[in-house]
Amino acid sequence: MKRMVAGPNSGRALDAAALDAHAWLGLMISAALYLICLSGALAVFNQEFERWEQPAVEEDTRVRPELAAQGLEHFVERYGRDTGHFHVVFPTSGIPRLVVENDDIAHFVRDDATLGAVESAPWTRMLIDLHYYLHLPKNVGMILVSVCGALLVALIVSGVLAHPRIVRDAFRFRRGGNGTQANIDLHNRLSVWGLPFHLTIAVTGAYYGLVGLLVSLAAHAFFDGDTQAVTAPVFAPEPSGYGVEGAELPDIARAVDHVLREDPEGRPIFLTIHDPGTVDEFVEIYVQQPGRLIYSENYRFSPDGELIGRGGYRDGAGGKQFVYSLYRIHFGDFAGVGTKVLYFILGMMLAVVSATGVSIWLGKRKRRTMMDALWPAFVWGTPIALATSAIATLAGGAGIAGWVFWLVLLVTTSLGARLDAGLVRQRYPLLLGGCLITLVVLYVAHNGSAALHVASWPVTASLLCFAFALLWPLSYNRLRRPQGRAGDSLARR
Amino acid sequence: MFIASILAPFAVFLCFFGLGWVYWGWKASNRVSSALGWALITSSVLAWIPAAGLQYGLVYALFAPALLVWPYVSREASRIPSRAGQQRPREASQWSVAQVIVNAGAAVVVALVLPLMAGVLTVFVSFQLPVAGASQAAIGILLLPFLTALYVFLYLASRRRMQWLLVGAAGTSVLAAVMYL
Numbered sequence: 001m002k003r004m005v006a007g008p009n010s011g012r013a014l015d016a017a018a019l020d021a022h023a024w025l026g027l028m029i030s031a032a033l034y035l036i037c038l039s040g041a042l043a044v045f046n047q048e049f050e051r052w053e054q055p056a057v058e059e060d061t062r063v064r065p066e067l068a069a070q071g072l073e074h075f076v077e078r079y080g081r082d083t084g085h086f087h088v089v090f091p092t093s094g095i096p097r098l099v100v101e102n103d104d105i106a107h108f109v110r111d112d113a114t115l116g117a118v119e120s121a122p123w124t125r126m127l128i129d130l131h132y133y134l135h136l137p138k139n140v141g142m143i144l145v146s147v148c149g150a151l152l153v154a155l156i157v158s159g160v161l162a163h164p165r166i167v168r169d170a171f172r173f174r175r176g177g178n179g180t181q182a183n184i185d186l187h188n189r190l191s192v193w194g195l196p197f198h199l200t201i202a203v204t205g206a207y208y209g210l211v212g213l214l215v216s217l218a219a220h221a222f223f224d225g226d227t228q229a230v231t232a233p234v235f236a237p238e239p240s241g242y243g244v245e246g247a248e249l250p251d252i253a254r255a256v257d258h259v260l261r262e263d264p265e266g267r268p269i270f271l272t273i274h275d276p277g278t279v280d281e282f283v284e285i286y287v288q289q290p291g292r293l294i295y296s297e298n299y300r301f302s303p304d305g306e307l308i309g310r311g312g313y314r315d316g317a318g319g320k321q322f323v324y325s326l327y328r329i330h331f332g333d334f335a336g337v338g339t340k341v342l343y344f345i346l347g348m349m350l351a352v353v354s355a356t357g358v359s360i361w362l363g364k365r366k367r368r369t370m371m372d373a374l375w376p377a378f379v380w381g382t383p384i385a386l387a388t389s390a391i392a393t394l395a396g397g398a399g400i401a402g403w404v405f406w407l408v409l410l411v412t413t414s415l416g417a418r419l420d421a422g423l424v425r426q427r428y429p430l431l432l433g434g435c436l437i438t439l440v441v442l443y444v445a446h447n448g449s450a451a452l453h454v455a456s457w458p459v460t461a462s463l464l465c466f467a468f469a470l471l472w473p474l475s476y477n478r479l480r481r482p483q484g485r486a487g488d489s490l491a492r493r
Numbered sequence: 494m495f496i497a498s499i500l501a502p503f504a505v506f507l508c509f510f511g512l513g514w515v516y517w518g519w520k521a522s523n524r525v526s527s528a529l530g531w532a533l534i535t536s537s538v539l540a541w542i543p544a545a546g547l548q549y550g551l552v553y554a555l556f557a558p559a560l561l562v563w564p565y566v567s568r569e570a571s572r573i574p575s576r577a578g579q580q581r582p583r584e585a586s587q588w589s590v591a592q593v594i595v596n597a598g599a600a601v602v603v604a605l606v607l608p609l610m611a612g613v614l615t616v617f618v619s620f621q622l623p624v625a626g627a628s629q630a631a632i633g634i635l636l637l638p639f640l641t642a643l644y645v646f647l648y649l650a651s652r653r654r655m656q657w658l659l660v661g662a663a664g665t666s667v668l669a670a671v672m673y674l
Contacts, residue, residue: 014650021649028600147604147641150611154642158650170519171562171569181573189566194559206638210608214633217616221672233626291546319627323634325548335549346559368583 018161025158026357029151031378032134034354036145038382039131040201041347044332044340046128047094048459050121053393055447055456057108057117059096063268065256068098071109075100076249078115086273088252092288093269094333123393126401127386132208135402146209152202159191166192180363187356190349197346198353204330234323236311238274242302243281250276254305255283262299262307263287269296282308289314293325293334355379370417373424377416378409380428385409387435394442433470436463497544504540504553507533509561516565534558602658603645610665611640617668 042049051057068088076086083102091098098109099119108116126135133141160166166188173189175182191198215230223229228237250273259268266287275281281303286296298311313324328334332343358375385408392404412431416424440463444451451460511533518526537557541550619633644661651657 017650018646021646024599024649025603025645028596028603144604147608150608150638150641151603151645153638154645157642158646161646167519171516171566173566173570174573175570176572176575178575189562190559193562196555197559200555203635203638206641207634210612210637211634213609213612214616214630214637217612218620218633221616222620230626230630234630291549293548293552317625317627319625319629319631322631323627326634329552335545339549342553342556342560346556349559366581368581 015162015164018158022155022158022162023361025151025155027361029148029155030354030358032144032148033152034351034379035134035382036131036148036205037347037351037354039127039386040205041344041351042386043128043131044343044347045459046124047333048337048340049124049127051095051097051455052459053121053124054117054119055453056450057097057455058110059091059455060098060111061091061096063090063092063256063260064098065253065260067109067111067113068100068256068271069251069253070113071098071100071107071115072252073249074109074113074115075102075107079105081249081277084275086276088271090268090270092267120398122398122401123390126389126393126405129402130405135406142209143212144209146206149202149205149207150210153199153206156191156195156198156202160195163188163192178363180360183356183359183363187353187360190353190356194346194349194353198350200329201347201350204326207326207330233317234320236298236300236309238280239282239300239308240280242308243275243277243279244303245279246277247281247303249273250281250283250301250303251305252283255285255299255301255307258301258305258307259285259287259299263297265290266297293328294321295324295327368421373416373419373421374413375416376421376424377419377428378413380424380432381409381412381416384412384428384432384435387432387439391435391439391442394439394446429470430474433467433474436467436470440464440467500540500544504537504544504550505557505561507537507540508554508557509564511535511537512558512562512565516568520569599649599654602648602654606658607644607648607661608637608641610661611637611644613665613668613672614640617672620672 068090072086072088079102083104085103087099087101087106089095089097089099089101089106099106100109100115101107101119106119108119110116129135132138132145134145135141136144163169169185169188170192171189173182173185215227218230219225219227252271252273256268256271259266266289269286269288271283271285273281273283283301283303283305285299285301287299288296292314294313296311297314300308300310302308313321332339355375362372362375385405388408389401389405393401397404412428419427440460443456443460447456450456511530514530514533515527516530518524518528518530538550538554541554541557544550545553615633615637618636619629622629622632624632648654648657648661
């Protein structure tokens with residue numbers, strides 16, 4: 001990659017060097033960053049997508065301790081106790097459904113406490129895995145994605161330094177020309193005004209994969225390799241010695257009852273039975289706190305339902321609260337659908353920043369190469385691949401959603417190499433619109449009347465609106481063409 | 494609840510109005526208007542906090558301008574003439590093996606070596622601060638991406654990358670020796 005700017009003169013050396021660094025780094029991580037940003041913006045709605053994938057499940061927003069305990073008993077009767085954890089996900093978790101699960105399988109619980117359908121949201125899982133790991137092996141993928149977060153901070157810093165007209169251009173947006181100026185203005189306006197959000201997402205995103213590096217370095221430097229000693233001030237250590245080897249299921253109804261009385265404002269999210277049937281067994285209930293960004297306050301109980309203590313996240317040290325708030329700050333999962341919509345829009349803006357960054361670099365070059373068409377094909381091919389993987393999932397290919405995604409992305413991007421960039425920008429959005437219409441038609445055919453359930457229609461309606469917005473130019477052009485011809489003939493007369 | 498339902502739109506209005514002042518100040522090159530606008534945007538946090546609580550309110554106050562600025566940007570939108578017929582020549586992609594190796598090497602440095610170096614410095618700095626364990630962790634989490642960004646920026650912006658890398662590696666080795674030996 002050669003320098004984007006001619007040699008820097010003495011007065012603007014920092015701008016030019018910053019622009020060089022910004023361009024190099026942007027090109028290096030642009031594709032990964034675009035995938036992470038787009039999937040992240042969509043993953044804000046992961047709970048809504050999960051409900052949408054299984055719309056026919058019974059829903060209820062109440063937390064009923066007895067029902068949860070009976071549901072868990074039925075689950076253990078069917079699957080046994082040979083697991084490291086049991087979980088009960090409450091209907092106040094964001095998805096109004098009661099779920100019982102072990103480390104391998106999850107079931108919905110019906111109103112009569114019998115086990116309902118197996119929880120299965122393969123497309124949502126695929127989307128989340130794309131955002132977390134880029135579908136790489138989990139350890140490697142998460143570190144890579146987090147490094148992208150740290151590099152996004154570098155992009156933000158170098159971008160600000162490379163932008164000497166940051167104030168002079170604060171509201172400028174020039175369309176037309178060959179499109180490069182519009183891309184530059186869009187890239188800069190979105191980057192500058194969205195800077196607080198971008199920085200927040202980058203810093204919190206860097207945490208997940210890189211915290212392991214920090215813990216490991218600190219443990220070996222100051223605690224003789226004891227990682228628990230590093231994390232203990234933040235994450236309350238697990239209690240032990242409260243369980244009995246081979247004991248019966250713990251009294252979770254009593255524990256949940258206790259939480260509902262002790263913390264009436266809180267929303268129980270889920271419950272975990274750690275190391276069931278061992279001496280280390282204990283019950284932990286995660287309770288979301290209204291008005292707070294912390295993930296939850298955690299109540300810990302012995303197997304007989306006696307309170308052992310709290311995690312201390314609600315009123316612990318500021319640093320502890322900060323670290324435990326990173327998840328909700330990153331994913332916007334703290335104040336209902338309104339905040340999710342805000343995060344979705346801002347996340348899409350960041351995806352547009354990633355996409356336009358490369359387009360600017362391509363547009364400034366004096367020659368055209370295959371890359372000029374490959375990049376827009378990749379940008380538009382990604383949502384097409386996401387839509388196609390959802391279609392494949394509905395058509396019965398639940399286990400292949402990830403493979404379909406990458407295959408379609410490969411095909412659409414490679415096809416771009418054979419097309420003109422303008423044609424890609426014109427046709428691929430129409431293709432995406434077509435894929436979304438197909439997805440909705442298949443979804444309605446697959447789910448019948450359940451497609452009108454409150455769990456599904458908001459997502460279906462949003463998909464339809466987006467599809468029609470993409471297909472609008474098609475109808476507009478068709479309607480307009482005869483008028484244009486009529487106008488021509490009138491002019492000739 | 495009632496107060497929140499009044500204060501939230503008021504906070505939005507305050508932010509939008511503040512952005513308007515910034516816009517008019519920008520357009521008329523009037524710094525006083527701009528400063529007043531920024532003051533209004535900042536003061537919207539005082540409406541956001543009672544409307545949504547301290548923590549949510551701060552988040553909304555920080556992120557709202559990114560959404561509310563667009564009416565002003567679109568008001569300022571202009572069209573530049575398109576230069577029809579100015580098509581750039583199409584050429585086959587040219588790959589230089591040497592350049593690919595140099596770029597791949599720099600990518601490894603940027604994605605692996607520099608974050609590791611920044612990690613060592615982060616741990617060193619965090620544990621020198623007179624704060625308790627949880628605060629050390631929080632400072633470290635905040636510091637790491639910024640130090641990584643600084644290292645990456647200095648490396649990429651440098652004309653003598655290898656020299657910079659060697660100096661950085663030597664500094665990190667000294668820190669590591671202090672911490673581990």
